[in-house]
Amino acid sequence: MFDNLKDKLQSVFSTLGKRGALSESDVDNALREVRLALLEADVALPVVKSFIASIRDKAVGATVLKSVRPDQQVIKIVHDGLMEMLGGEASPLKLDVTPPAVILMAGLQGSGKTTTAGKLALHLQQKHKKKVMLASLDLSRPAAREQLRALADQAEAGILPESDTETPVQLTKRAMQAAHLQGFDVLILDTAGRLSIDEAMMAELRDIKAVATPDEILLVADSLTGQDAVTTADAFNNAVGVSGIVLTRLDGDARGGAALSMAQTTGCPVKLVGVGEKLDALEAFDPERMAGRILDMGDVVALVEKAAEAIEEEEAMRMAERMASGKFDMNDFLSQIRQLQKMGGLGGLLGMLPGLGKLQKQIAAAGVDDAMVKRQEAIILSMTKKERVQVGLLNASRRKRIAAGSGTSVQDVNKLVKQYQDMARMMKKMGTKSGAAAMKAMLGGGGGMGGNPMGGGMPSAEQVSQLQQQMQKSGMPGGGGFNPFGKGGGLPGLGGPPRKK
Amino acid sequence: MSWLKKLTAGLKKSSDKVSSSLSGISRLFGKGRIDAASIEEIEEALILADLGVSVASEIAEGLRARNWQGEVTPDVLREALAEQLTDILLPVEKPLTFKQAEGENDLHVILLVGVNGSGKTTTAGKLAARFQAQGRHVVMAAADTFRAAAIEQLSGWGARTDTKVISGERGGDAAALAFRAIDEARADKADVLIIDTAGRLQNRAELMEELAKIIRVIKKQIPEAPQDSLIVLDGTVGQNAIAQMKAFQQTADLTGMVITKLDGTAKGGIVVALAREFGLPVHMVGVGESAEDLQDFTARDFAHALVGLNPE
Ligand SMILES: Nc1nc2c(ncn2[C@@H]2O[C@H](COP(=O)(O)OP(=O)(O)OP(=O)(O)O)[C@@H](O)[C@H]2O)c(=O)[nH]1
Ligand SMILES: Nc1nc2c(ncn2[C@@H]2O[C@H](COP(=O)(O)OP(=O)(O)OP(=O)(O)O)[C@@H](O)[C@H]2O)c(=O)[nH]1
Ligand SMILES: [Mg+2]
Ligand SMILES: [Mg+2]
16 A cells, blocks of 8 residues: 555655755655645545645745654645645534525435435434424435435424425425424425536526525535546536535545545535434534545644644744844744734733733733734735845835735834834843843743743743833834744743644 | 437546647657657546546556657547557456356346445346346345335335335344345246345445345355345545445455446546456446436447547
8 A cells, every 4th residue: 555645755855954944846755745645535636736836835945943854844734734725614504594594405416415414404403402394305316205204203303295296496485485484493405416517407406596595505525526526516616606515424434535625616614524324423524634634644633733833842942042142033023923823812822921911901902903913914024035134124115115015004014113123122132141041941942941830931020021111111012923922832831822723 | 318428428528628638738749759748638637537646647658658650649649548548448348247047046136235325226226127128037125224215215216117126124134134035036036136235335344244244144045146246336436436346345245346427527537447456347337317327338438438539
């Protein structure tokens, strides 16, 4: 069998030194393996291509860190990219509408629509205390209606009485009326399986949609699907506008790249997954697990978390060293801003630090929020590489260009430059021997003291108040993104900042 | 509509992709050579058809290594590609035939297995229709005792094709049902017994064991049965088909394959990879939901449809 991606990347990078940035050729070698892994997982080729292109941009030039192997670093970049494409987090069904909420199930033949309709009915009745009615609009498959009726009985849900004379559109109308009159909270419409190239059947689906005006149109798809996932998802989405994807048969051992293909093609989240034939085998989609599955790495989460931790820690140390030597340019400023964002924004972070409650209030009063942090990031990103290192270059016309480029005003740019200058000045002050040591301790080094839960990297009250004064003096609420407390590792007593799951 | 037309229509979308990427191959340099970009395009077209990366690149490489004579136009290239695919598929082109042994165990048992929703029950119905048309005496057995209305579904096919369906209770023992079905089919002096089984994912050990048990029980009645143990594969399936084949091969001692849903946009290109790895006969393809939408598999037609050529 194939080696898994982890082993392959390890061998790609086995010759690479541990210093410097990831070169184009290293990255290309690694991405060849990633491409192969994704194709083997049945991610559709066009999706693989665009994914690889975006990952490449992120990976080339990424600094190789001391404490993380480059293969792990690449895996982290790939994993984060997958998570982003898969929608980041679970997204719930939209059911908070005037009842009845209508859910339309659609998809290819045999994908699992009827079973999923039954599962949903059970789930909504049991977990959400909703009164659910099922209605079969499938006149094609033998015993399709009996199948749905049996599932409705099992789930103790309502079922629309059958009729042999009505068309699917007529059935839809009757179902809407019945659900309304009988006070159902949710109406689930199960449709016949259809091919996306079957014009008549796709027209029928559009007609059903027009009558039902569903709150959710769920494309039910098989996780065993290959390259066709893109074609099918695209066609259904174009025809009726899909609102979510249900991926069935995840209890199988397919890598399930179809999830990525369809999410990317439709821009719709995978909302639910089927993990068995029984009615309770329905789960919320977990992008993190899906990413690990597609990459064929069971332990990818642990691995990525470890890498992320190491990356943050090393970044903090690097920052401390630069500060201590009095070097602090816009790139450093930017990485501080970003790190702050990652840690759940200003409010969350400051709230966790002892002695900063007052400062937090002042910050709130000054209107420092995460939107502002985003703006600052945009401004720095609009600077050229040279400008970021030599801030002195920023004359009026350059500032005007940067403001235009970042969608902010020259005033905003001026403010940021001022904040940066104050910060740099402060850095210099702290660049004394004792200052540097204190800084290092605060920023996560902590030396051998990490064992003491309250000692270690904890800043002294004196240091905190000193910083507080500095910040206030320079008119920098929270340092405008400055995060003097580095990563959570420096504050072992606090258990670190909340990590985004 | 002839099956070929249906299949070609169904494969059209995929072949459009293949052919459009092939017609883009105009950057040919020198005589009798193809450039790397063209090879890459072919490889990508094959990947898009679900052949899988390694088979796709091997085939593309094979094309490049050929001793080309004269100008290599896209048409020439496409024809060569179709030929190469035909060569791979020809060994597995074997229609479903069965000799009825005179005398003793005259019941021919066909067992349909596969993952959920692949088309087993529908294929059972289509097969019944085909055998009926051949004047054989067919009986079907509803050994999917698990899924809601699976029995009613097969009974529906029984009614459609005028075929007797032997069934039991939902939730009953599938192996016991198979045992009884053989008795009844024999008593009816049937020629063929088609046993429909529940869909099962190949990684579910307990379900695979249930299948093994069904087969053991069948063999107790007729040692050489099931004479045909057919895996029904969904034509939209990706690389997981290989794992499916391995597991079902092991448990059900497969004798052949049926590929369904080839009337859609999926290419079924995995068949090429499976043909190479397993060499198991591909008997038939499903090209629709009606009784007549079951056709013999033909390597040449399949290969040509795959690369967007008319097989004539
Ligand atoms: N293992 C497993 N089987 C599933 C899952 N979801 C559905 N199935 C099975 O897949 C098969 C087909 O499911 P159906 O619900 O009938 O599919 P459908 O989309 O309604 O089919 P048509 O109406 O014919 O288009 C059945 O055997 C189901 O039990 C799942 O999450 N896991
Ligand atoms: N378009 C098309 N649909 C097909 C074909 N074969 C089967 N189907 C459809 O696929 C769906 C599932 O088929 P079934 O025969 O119920 O599949 P199965 O393998 O018996 O499913 P389970 O018993 O639930 O595992 C039904 O809607 C069939 O009508 C085919 O060749 N073309
Ligand atoms: Mg159905
Ligand atoms: Mg079935």
